[in-house]
Amino acid sequence: MEDVELSLSPEALKALLEFQQEEEEREKKLKSLYADAEKKFEEVKAQEGMRVFKEDWQLSQFWYDEETANNLAQALLEGANENTVIAILSAPSVYVAISKMSPSCVPTKHIYLFEYDKRFEVLAGSEHFCFYDYTNPLEFPASLDGKVHRILIDPPFLNKPCQTKCKLQLQVLHLTSVLTFHQVGVTANKLLAKANDCGEQERRIMISTGERMAEVVSETYPGTRKTTFTPSHANGLSNEFECYANFEWRGWKFK
Ligand SMILES: C[S@@+](CC[C@H](N)C(=O)[O-])C[C@H]1O[C@@H](n2cnc3c(N)ncnc32)[C@H](O)[C@@H]1O
Incomplete structure (x- = not known):
């Protein structure tokens, strides 16, 4: 052809x-x-921030007021750098407070929201949202195993079993060496200064929960202490709240 x-x-x-x-x-x-x-x-x-997310009381949702959410957010960010890994457990308003900040005020992109309510996936984006059911503390992204430097825990329920499961979550996510600081008789600041001297990340732990959980918190998280900061809620929740932490900063002192 x-x-x-x-x-x-x-x-x-x-x-x-x-x-x-x-x-x-x-x-x-x-x-x-x-x-x-x-x-x-x-x-x-x-x-819009938290305004678009109506509280669902079945899920024990009581949002912080802006001042509280901002203070907890600042406590997570102060002194952080681009490598700091932050996990926020069951406190979406604190995540929202961070997402409202100007990018120059947020030193790290490694900030993860662990939350049961999947509405918040839209807000955090799938890369930063981890579905979290406190009853299954071992189900979390393997990439965060022992990698978290700073953690805020806001247990959904005011009872010991819930705190105990949250502590397990803390143990698998966070390197917990700082937890034992008061047992070896050094102040948090000295220990943290030592950690910083070694070029390590300062490991911060914060628990925000009802005042009536004080005894359970001190048993469950032995390196933390009650602070002078009192979290408050936007819709006037009458339960007294307290913030426990393993560090002091300009936002609070130990009580
Ligand atoms: C006491 S609220 C804390 C919210 C916080 N005050 C804020 O303003 O962001 C409890 C949180 O736990 C979440 N939650 C409910 N059930 C849960 C579960 N089974 N596991 C983990 N978190 C849960 C709720 O969706 C809510 O965000």
């Missing part, structure tokens, strides 16, 4: 090139629309 060389007429070639150019432009426009929509979504998220 005779070879036939296929070639396009100049008009057809011109039409093809125009079509390709139009396709590229369409794709560029679509990408820019996506980017705009994403930016707008981030802005709305930042402005």
Whole structure:
């Protein structure tokens, strides 16, 4: 059979090139629309914050007021650097407080929200949201095993079994060496200074829970102490809350 060389007429070639150019432009426009929509979504998220998430009392949801959420967020971020890994357990308003901050005030991107209510996945994004049921403390992303430097725990229920499971979560996520500081008779600040001298990350532990859990907290988390900071709630929850921590900073002292 005779070879036939296929070639396009100049008009057809011109039409093809125009079509390709139009396709590229369409794709560029679509990408820019996506980017705009994403930016707008981030802005709305930042402005609306916790207002869009109605409290579900079945899930024991009582949101902090802004001042409390900000103070707990600052306690997690102060002195952190780009390698600091932070886990926030069952305290979405603290995660929201961080996401509302200007990026220059948030030194690390490794901040994870552990939460049972999947509505918050939209807010944190799938990379930073870890579904968390306190009854299954061993089900969490393997990449965070023993990697967390700073942790805030806000147990959903005011009882000992819940605190005990939360402690197990702390143990698997966090390197707990600082927990025993008062048993060896050094102050938290001295120990933390030592940790910093070694170039290690300061390991912070905070537990925010009902005042009536005081005894259970001191048994369950032996290196933490009651602080002068009193968490308060946006909708006037009447239960007295306390914050326990293994460190002092400008936001609180040990009681
Ligand atoms: C006492 S609230 C703490 C919220 C915090 N005050 C705030 O403002 O973000 C308890 C949190 O535990 C979550 N929670 C409910 N059931 C849970 C479960 N089985 N495991 C882990 N967390 C749960 C709730 O969705 C809620 O965010």
